Amino acid sequence: MLLWTRWGRLSTWGFAALLFAAVYGLPVAMIALASVSGQWNGILPSHLTFAHYARIVHSESLAQLRVSVLTGALASAAALVSGTWAALALRQIRGARRRVLDIAFFVPSAVPSVSIGLGLLVAFSQRPLLLNGTAAIVFVAHFLLISAFTYGNVTAGLARVAPEYGEVAQSLGARPLYALWRVTLPLVAPYLLAAFSLSFALSMGELGATLMIYPPGWVTLPVGIFALSDRGAIFDAATLTMVLGAGTLLVLLALSRLSNRAALR
Amino acid sequence: MADLVITPPASSGPARAADWRALWIAPPLLVLAALFFYPLVLIAMQAFTSDAHTFTLDNFATVLHSRQFLSGLYHTISIAVLASSGCLVLGFVFSLVIAFVPFPGARLVGRLIDTFISLPTFLVALAFTFVYGSAGILNQSLMTAFHLTMPPVDFLYSQWGVVLSEVTVYTPFIMRPLLACFSQIETSQIEIASSLGARPLGIVRKIILPAALPALLAGGSLCLLLTVNEFGIVLFIGAKDVITLPMLIYDKAIQEFDYPTACVIAVINIALSLGLYGCYRAVVSLCGGRRAALD
Numbered sequence: 001m002l003l004w005t006r007w008g009r010l011s012t013w014g015f016a017a018l019l020f021a022a023v024y025g026l027p028v029a030m031i032a033l034a035s036v037s038g039q040w041n042g043i044l045p046s047h048l049t050f051a052h053y054a055r056i057v058h059s060e061s062l063a064q065l066r067v068s069v070l071t072g073a074l075a076s077a078a079a080l081v082s083g084t085w086a087a088l089a090l091r092q093i094r095g096a097r098r099r100v101l102d103i104a105f106f107v108p109s110a111v112p113s114v115s116i117g118l119g120l121l122v123a124f125s126q127r128p129l130l131l132n133g134t135a136a137i138v139f140v141a142h143f144l145l146i147s148a149f150t151y152g153n154v155t156a157g158l159a160r161v162a163p164e165y166g167e168v169a170q171s172l173g174a175r176p177l178y179a180l181w182r183v184t185l186p187l188v189a190p191y192l193l194a195a196f197s198l199s200f201a202l203s204m205g206e207l208g209a210t211l212m213i214y215p216p217g218w219v220t221l222p223v224g225i226f227a228l229s230d231r232g233a234i235f236d237a238a239t240l241t242m243v244l245g246a247g248t249l250l251v252l253l254a255l256s257r258l259s260n261r262a263a264l265r
Numbered sequence: 266m267a268d269l270v271i272t273p274p275a276s277s278g279p280a281r282a283a284d285w286r287a288l289w290i291a292p293p294l295l296v297l298a299a300l301f302f303y304p305l306v307l308i309a310m311q312a313f314t315s316d317a318h319t320f321t322l323d324n325f326a327t328v329l330h331s332r333q334f335l336s337g338l339y340h341t342i343s344i345a346v347l348a349s350s351g352c353l354v355l356g357f358v359f360s361l362v363i364a365f366v367p368f369p370g371a372r373l374v375g376r377l378i379d380t381f382i383s384l385p386t387f388l389v390a391l392a393f394t395f396v397y398g399s400a401g402i403l404n405q406s407l408m409t410a411f412h413l414t415m416p417p418v419d420f421l422y423s424q425w426g427v428v429l430s431e432v433t434v435y436t437p438f439i440m441r442p443l444l445a446c447f448s449q450i451e452t453s454q455i456e457i458a459s460s461l462g463a464r465p466l467g468i469v470r471k472i473i474l475p476a477a478l479p480a481l482l483a484g485g486s487l488c489l490l491l492t493v494n495e496f497g498i499v500l501f502i503g504a505k506d507v508i509t510l511p512m513l514i515y516d517k518a519i520q521e522f523d524y525p526t527a528c529v530i531a532v533i534n535i536a537l538s539l540g541l542y543g544c545y546r547a548v549v550s551l552c553g554g555r556r557a558a559l560d
Contacts, residue, residue: 027392089289110542112494119304205385208496
């Protein structure tokens with residue numbers, strides 16, 4: 001407790017609440033209001049409507065949502081496998097080699113997403129691997145952008161689980177794969193789930209790299225939202241942003257409940 | 266003698282096994298090399314070669330002399346510095362209140378702010394159109410209240426609109442390490458200081474701020490990295506004279522199909538980011554502080 005006077009506490013809270021409302025409350029409230037507003041010419045919309053939401057169902061936005069969810073789920077799953085594999089394998093390595101490899105797996109998160117998109121565009125528009133114009137290049141971009149986060153989360157989780165558990169299992173006669181599957185992985189399961197949900201959320205909101213490389217047949221929701229807002233359809237854009245944000249939060253909530261249950265076990 | 270013969274194989278056995286086990290790193294490393302490092306090398310090659318396929322620095326000379334690039338570099342750095350400073354101040358104030366002037370539901374508010382990390386960054390930029398835009402709620406209210414014909418608040422489509430959006434989006438990245446750090450400060454230390462007559466501001470300056478310095482540095486350098494690379498917010502605000510390096514790369518590659526120039530700018534942008542990332546890693550390992558949200 002830093003402040004002892006009642007007046008000091010109350011005025012601090014008032015100030016913080018005002019700041020919070022101005023910085024976080026107002027923007028979210030406005031975008032939510034915009035998504036249900038019919039006409040907005042004055043200070044507040046003249047009437048409220050769910051027409052924007054109804055229109056989503058009959059437009060290409062629904063397909064874009066499907067593309068986003070599919071891309072996010074697949075890229076996150078791939079990043080989870082590769083990140084977990086790398087984190088587990090790096091446990092066997094010590095010294096300078098480990099530090100260099102650790103940085104190598106983290107570095108994709110430090111490179112701007114637009115540059116990653118440009119690199120993929122340059123590298124995979126030519127032989128030996130022609131990916132430009134296919135949905136695969138979008139998966140690759142999302143995988144790269146989230147792989148470092150997944151690797152970091154799994155490494156942090158593994159650091160909290162003593163390697164002895166797996167070794168004891170092996171000394172009791174368990175094969176390495178069995179010890180990994182039945183002992184080590186269940187112990188880090190909450191971290192794996194947390195890693196998956198964070199990377200899924202990041203992938204759902206990714207714009208920079210996707211805008212560089214998306215093929216006509218694979219438009220993600222953020223790209224669709226940008227197209228709408230660029231055309232001036234900002235109310236539809238706000239509605240889709242609400243859908244995107246609420247959907248992401250719902251998935252995160254569900255996964256975190258799952259992860260709590262895994263932690264209790 | 267027999268011992269000597271027997272010992273070497275016994276000791277090299279586990280060592281060789283460890284070497285063999287180290288090979289498990291190969292598959293994810295190969296994936297990373299093919300999908301990440303190979304494209305980066307191609308960007309660099311494209312930036313450093315001329316039309317005649319020889320090594321050249323001409324591309325760099327042209328770009329470095331163009332006003333567009335210099336203004337982009339200036340905007341990128343000034344926006345990143347301003348936004349990160351804003352994040353530091355706002356994050357420090359919020360964390361201070363949540364940790365040391367707690368109120369019922371303080372944790373919940375902290376977690377609410379934290380969810381902003383997982384939301385798309387352009388959400389805030391879009392929302393600001395409805396708040397501070399020329400037809401937004403603030404301008405409409407002011408125009409009605411004071412019978413104005415022109416919107417009086419006009420900062421959104423400038424550098425400041427981008428800065429304010431980035432502050433909103435990236436403040437949680439400061440609060441995460443800061444709240445973790447605050448939870449380790451002994452509350453008795455603060456109580457004793459205040460019972461000895463120290464004023465709240467003095468306690469913040471003399472006890473809390475020094476303890477929070479590693480977390481502030483780590484969070485601040487992470488914010489610098491993220492704001493230098495931010496693209497969605499700048500794109501959605503869409504101010505014509507606010508061009509940052511990622512925007513410039515996008516414009517050159519996608520709108521003008523000028524890949525050599527885009528690659529040169531990308532090389533510079535990547536170098537800048539990697540430098541900031543190096544700073545961040547150095548701060549984290551030097552201070553031994555908790556890692557911020559990036560890893």
